[in-house]
Structure formats: C-alpha cells, structure tokens
Amino acid sequence: MSAQVIMNDCKDKMNKAIESTKHKFASIRAGRANVSMLDGIKIEQYGSLMPLNQVGTVSAPEARLLVIDPWDKSVIPTIEKSIMTSNLGLTPNNDGKVIRLMIPELTADRRKEYVKFAKTEAENGKVAVRNIRKDMNNNLRKLEKEGEITEDDLKRFEDDVQKLTDATIKTIDQLLALKEKEITTV
Numbered sequence: 208m209s210a211q212v213i214m215n216d217c218k219d220k221m222n223k224a225i226e227s228t229k230h231k232f233a234s235i236r237a238g239r240a241n242v243s244m245l246d247g248i249k250i251e252q253y254g255s256l257m258p259l260n261q262v263g264t265v266s267a268p269e270a271r272l273l274v275i276d277p278w279d280k281s282v283i284p285t286i287e288k289s290i291m292t293s294n295l296g297l298t299p300n301n302d303g304k305v306i307r308l309m310i311p312e313l314t315a316d317r318r319k320e321y322v323k324f325a326k327t328e329a330e331n332g333k334v335a336v337r338n339i340r341k342d343m344n345n346n347l348r349k350l351e352k353e354g355e356i357t358e359d360d361l362k363r364f365e366d367d368v369q370k371l372t373d374a375t376i377k378t379i380d381q382l383l384a385l386k387e388k389e390i391t392t393v
Contacts, residue, residue, distance in 0.1 A: 210347060210356050210364050217343040217368055221336055221375040228332035228379050235321050235328070237389040240267040240310045245275075248289050252282055259286065273297075273308040280304065313390075321390045329383040333376050340372045 233243035242265045249256040259265060263277035263286070277283055286306055287299040297308045313321070344365055351361040 210350055210360065213343055213346045213350070214364065214367060217339060217371060220339045221371060224332050224335045224339065225375060225378055225382070227335070228328060228382060231328040231332075232325060232382060232386045235325055235386065235390070237313075237321070237386070239270050240273045240308075242267055242273065244295065245273065245290075248286075248293050250282060250285055250289055252279070252285065259289070262286070271310040271312075273310065275299075275306040275308070276304070277306070318390055322387050325383060325386045325390065329379050332379045336372055336375045336379070340368055343368050 230243075230246075233241065234246050242260075245259050245265055248259045250259055250262050251257075252262055259275065262279065262282055263275050266274050266276070268274055275286060277286060280303065283301050283303070283306060287301065290297055290299045290306075290308065297310070299306045299308055301307070347356070347361055347364050347368070350356045351358060356364070
C-alpha cells in the first residue's frame with residue numbers, strides 16, 4: 208500500500224465521518240417536521256425489519272405535520288406501535304388510510320436536551336475522525352519502517368493527515384453550530 212493510497216483512504220473515511228454526523232443531526236428534532244426524523248424507525252413486515260420509508264411514503268406537508276401513507280394499509284397498527292415505542296415523543300393518529308404525526312412545539316428544556324444530544328453526536332464524530340487519524344498515521348509509520356517512504360516523507364504525510372483532521376473537525380463544529388441554531392431558534 209502506498210502513502211498516496213493511505214491519504215486517499217483517509218480523505219474518504221473522514222468524509223464518511225462528516226456524512227454520518229450530518230445523518231445523525233438530521234434525526235434530531237428541531238421543532239419543525241422533517242421526514243428524516245423517522246429514519247431510525249423499523250417496521251416488521253413479511254417477517255423482516257424494514258425502514259419506514261420502504262413500507263410507505265413519508266411527507267411533511269406542513270411545518271409541524273408528518274404524514275405516512277403506507278402502501279399496505281394492514282401495516283398501519285405496526286407502524287403506530289413502532290412510532291410509540293421509539294423515543295421521539297410523537298403520538299400517531301390514523302384515519303384508516305394515512306398516519307398523521309403532529310410535531311409539538313418544543314419546550315425550553317426539551318431544546319436544551321436536543322442541543323446536548325447534538326453535542327454528543329458531534330463529539331462522537333470527532334472521536335471517529337481522531338481514530339481515523341491514528342490509524343492512518345500508524346499505516347504511514349509502517350510504510351516508513353518497511354522502507355517504502357523516507358522519514359521526511361513520513362513527517363510530510365503526518366502533517367497532511369493532521370491538516371485533514373483539523374479541517375474535518377472544523378466542518379463538524381460548523382455543522383454543530385448550525386444544528387444548535389436550528390434547535391434553539393423558535
């Protein structure tokens with residue numbers, strides 16, 4: 208494995224860490240209806256667990272309303288049960304055809320909880336990035352020991368990995384700031 212392959216691998220993994228953090232942020236409520244809030248909900252259908260968006264259409268027609276239109280209407284009770292057992296704090300209402308979820312206004316305490324949760328997810332993303340840095344630096348040191356790169360090249364590549372790490376962590380911090388603003392803005 209060459210040093211350039213290691214650097215490309217490092218960039219890919221750090222981009223995946225950013226995407227993972229974005230995905231986790233999307234599932235945190237911010238007082239507005241967002242279809243990604245329901246991404247973590249799995250429905251048992253035909254003997255297997257399936258994501259909610261694979262058993263019906265999920266939409267947000269209004270700022271505080273989510274509508275789930277299952278393709279198979281017999282799965283409505285299962286969807287309702289899954290929503291109730293998730294810790295989203297939403298109560299489903301159905302009319303036999305669609306399920307409606309009213310998104311309640313967030314209280315100040317609940318907003319603080321969501322900000323705290325967002326900070327935890329951001330920190331998890333940063334830890335993942337630091338672990339990637341550690342792995343990449345170990346791989347580079349292994350190349351140096353095997354004589355594939357010089358000591359000067361090792362230093363240069365380690366500096367590049369550190370710059371990439373700093374940039375990725377800065378991006379995660381920016382995403383966190385945006386999410387905090389989204390959560391705290393009434």
